[in-house]
Amino acid sequence: MGVEVKVEGLTKSFGSQNIWRDVSLTLPAGEVNALLGPSGTGKSVFLKTLIGLLHPEQGSVVIDGTDITECSAKELYEIRKLFGVLFQDGALFGSMTLFDNIAFPLREHTKKKEDEIRRIVLEKMELVGLAGAEGKLPGEISGGMRKRAGLARALVLNPEIILCDEPDSGLDPVRTAYISQLLIDINAEIDATILIVTHNINIARTIPDNIGMLFRKELVMFGPREQLLTSEQPVVKQFLAGDRFGPIGMSEEKDEAIAAQEAAMQAAGISGGGTQDDFSEIIPQVQPNPGVQVRKAAIRHRANVLQMLPSLPPNAQAAIRASIAEEDARAAESPESVATLVALANTDFSTTAGIDHALAQADTQVMDRPTDVVDRPTEVYATADDAQTQPIDTSAIENAVKKSDGQGE
Known part of the structure; x- marks a missing residue:
């Protein structure tokens, strides 16, 4: 560890x-x-x-x-x-x-x-x-x-x-x-x-x-x-959005005159070039690949988050609860391929014993490997000209999609 x-x-x-x-x-x-x-x-x-x-x-x-x-x-x-x-x-x-x-x-x-x-x-x-x-x-x-x-x-x-x-x-x-x-x-x-x-x-x-x-x-x-x-701090929101309007300037200390000018532009509806993504939503965290052990860090992390949840602002609490509910729902829908999420959904985070049990179980659990997954090639090309375009056989992918809909072989 x-x-x-x-x-x-x-x-x-x-x-x-x-x-x-x-x-x-x-x-x-x-x-x-x-x-x-x-x-x-x-x-x-x-x-x-x-x-x-x-x-x-x-x-x-x-x-x-x-x-x-x-x-x-x-x-x-x-x-x-x-x-x-x-x-x-x-x-x-x-x-x-x-x-x-x-x-x-x-x-x-x-x-x-x-x-x-x-x-x-x-x-x-x-x-x-x-x-x-x-x-x-x-x-x-x-x-x-x-x-x-x-x-x-x-x-x-x-x-x-x-x-x-x-x-x-x-x-x-x-x-x-x-x-x-x-x-x-x-x-x-x-x-x-x-x-x-x-x-x-x-x-x-x-x-x-x-x-x-x-x-x-x-x-x-x-x-x-x-x-x-989910932070409301202006510098955090500006950085996540990649927007030029905010405390961060071309130099570390933004000039007051420039800040006032940009505030006026923003009030007039002029874009600062940032993304319009909704950062109040916590998008899912990347999960381990099939064949890899359950990630114990995710179990410890959720325990920490739940412990500190009451001290967070209401908007953060709502976003976190929605994120946890979404993770648990995905685990319920596809338990054979999201072992880490299943471990999170089935862990009793209200007791230390429940968390310890989940961590102990994680040592013996691995992400299941779907039979239709094909290992990616490892060829290395010295130049772009060395890479030959090959037709892709999509039959395995199409069959996997049909299986998920109950239509496959």
Whole structure:
């Protein structure tokens, strides 16, 4: 299981420039978390501080009972073995093949034999869709493939804490969806604590259990995704909507004259370019793939949400209750393929014993795998010209749809 990361009163500056101050939050053990915020608010700096690459001026970072801001270099070295890190640009060694890049942590931190290292590396490469590319150099592949190679390297030690700095950058929407799904599956399988720094609102709405947001050198809020997604704070609503009207400007401090001008434009009905999505509705969270264990983090998360529900504003309470009812309804309609939702629907959250029983059962339950699901191909194309368009056989899909309507074979 992943470990808890507790941050208290963290302050970081570079010279006279303060990056953020008095940041306090707790990443619950084994849950998926996201950190949002405008560009330049120090999100990547926060990740580097968590692993001890940067030292804060004030505050503490307690990981597995050790405050890394005060521990020795030897203790910090051991703590870092708990981490898997996906850096924003992949951070691959340019002179090494993808295989050697991904194998590097295993050779550095373990005494495994080369045949075992090869098995692990090829397994992780297949997991991220890079099978067959082990001999390529980073300069011979696309930025998206480098990002996936970086993720494979972050996973080879089966880390208890995974940090992802903008995992979607350089990826098209389809590959972003695959990476997001992969992170949920990893969380289900090894119960790792995950922190994702992202600007992708779709990821923020569908992947994490908890969300935080940095703005103007401070942590605006951190808590269950339902709390932030239903927040009435102007900066949160503006960021989620991607609108130019609001507290966030091109520079971090929006000029008062510009703010007044934009307010007048908004009052006149002029669009700020943001999405018109209804953010008062909590859309369903991504579930593990078929064949993957029930996600224990979802059980712990719902228990936390129900505990704090009475303290939330009425609009948030209504949205959360509607979301829970929808999840339970989907579980009732399709229990054979949504094991995590079934576990949530059948858990007695009013007692500690009920929650503990559900967590214990999750160790033995897996998402059922529909027989009509076909494994996706793992071919890797060096260039667009190498990809040959093939006709798609839709008979299995059509038959699966008919079966769901009671018409199939």
